[in-house]
Amino acid sequence: MIAIINFEAIIFDFDGVIAESGEIKTQAFAELYRPYGEAVVAEVVKYHTAHGGLSRYNKFRHFQQHLLHKAPLTPEQEQELDRRFSELVVEAVVAAEAVPGADELIRQQVDRIPLFVASGTPETELKVIVERRGLTPYFKQVRGAPKLKPELIAEILSEHGLNPNGVLMIGDAMADYEGAQANNTAFLGRVRPGDNNPFPPGTPVIPDLRALVT
Numbered sequence: 001m002i003a004i005i006n007f008e009a010i011i012f013d014f015d016g017v018i019a020e021s022g023e024i025k026t027q028a029f030a031e032l033y034r035p036y037g038e039a040v041v042a043e044v045v046k047y048h049t050a051h052g053g054l055s056r057y058n059k060f061r062h063f064q065q066h067l068l069h070k071a072p073l074t075p076e077q078e079q080e081l082d083r084r085f086s087e088l089v090v091e092a093v094v095a096a097e098a099v100p101g102a103d104e105l106i107r108q109q110v111d112r113i114p115l116f117v118a119s120g121t122p123e124t125e126l127k128v129i130v131e132r133r134g135l136t137p138y139f140k141q142v143r144g145a146p147k148l149k150p151e152l153i154a155e156i157l158s159e160h161g162l163n164p165n166g167v168l169m170i171g172d173a174m175a176d177y178e179g180a181q182a183n184n185t186a187f188l189g190r191v192r193p194g195d196n197n198p199f200p201p202g203t204p205v206i207p208d209l210r211a212l213v214t
Helices: 022-036 038-050 056-067 075-095 102-109 123-132 149-159 174-183
Strands: 009-012 115-122 141-145 167-171 186-190
Touching (some): 009 102, 022 038, 022 056, 022 075, 038 056, 056 075, 056 115, 075 123, 115 123, 115 149, 123 141, 141 149, 149 174, 167 174
Parallel strands (some): 167 186
């Protein structure tokens, strides 16, 4: 088991690591694409599940090109999809249960080391959710899309003068793992009980965050 005491900072993903909100996002994607039929919905859910942590904008563009076979989304169309998606998810994510141990770990570590969030959720929306969950005071910085995980993590490390060797990224998707790998930070995967483990063999994983609470 990874020992939290060995790290000088922690970067958390949000959905599936701090809040049990992964399924909320899955259902929102399904609802958005339901007018195109259940076969499209099935592919949307499959892709979203396989690419957790990837920005919704990237997913919208992928679905437009590879599933719907339509012309690229205009900025206006993309903004409308984003608006509708936000309507489906924000209130539900604010109200979602915390991942077991997450709140306790954050409150326990905040006075010892700096804590950060790096998420695929749009940054403006993410900050609203974090604020409404009462967590803003606990984080040095809350970062989100449109930038991807490798860039978000790199900017956190640079802006706060952090040594990658002393930083732990906790995530539940390959995008989180790849972001950590790109920046040479340690990585710990959260795999919800009953879910498939998406990470390479040998990656340390936990079912929730309770084991990290000391």
